[in-house]
Amino acid sequence: MGSVADCFDNALAETFLATLKTELVYTRAWPSWHELETEVFYHIEGFHNPRRRHSRLGNVSPDTYEKIHHESLTDIEVSGR
Template identity: 50%
Template sequence: MGSVGDSYDNALMENFFSTLKTELVYRRAWRTRDEAENALFAYIDGWYNSQRIQKKLGWRSPDEFEASYHHPVPASASSSNVG
């Protein structure tokens, strides 16, 4: 986060809203406000925060990264038997 008044404060949110609009909002229409709210919640909590891959996590999703942290693969199991 940046200090008060600099552009770093808004850059992350502007990027998020751009992605949200491109991937969800512009691709469909809803009949009611409740349908829209449910779709937004499902996108943010069900996919964006847990399943989308991230470069800083080694191109893994947060769910995959957390699972590997709590249940690491032993070095002998992850290495191949190359002669």
């Protein structure tokens, strides 16, 4: 990753955290830190990673993208290219 004072160092993390806060954290009041922590985990593992569409992946979910990618690799292996 970048060097000292590189503006692109934290771009990915900052974008992810901004999205997480907008979609989850700021949507309601959280009665306890533990409840928020648990909900953040389930949001990331249950929605963000497998089902949320990502523009960088052609507006498909990571699960769908991996299936398409795996199928393309399998097609290449089967055809012998």
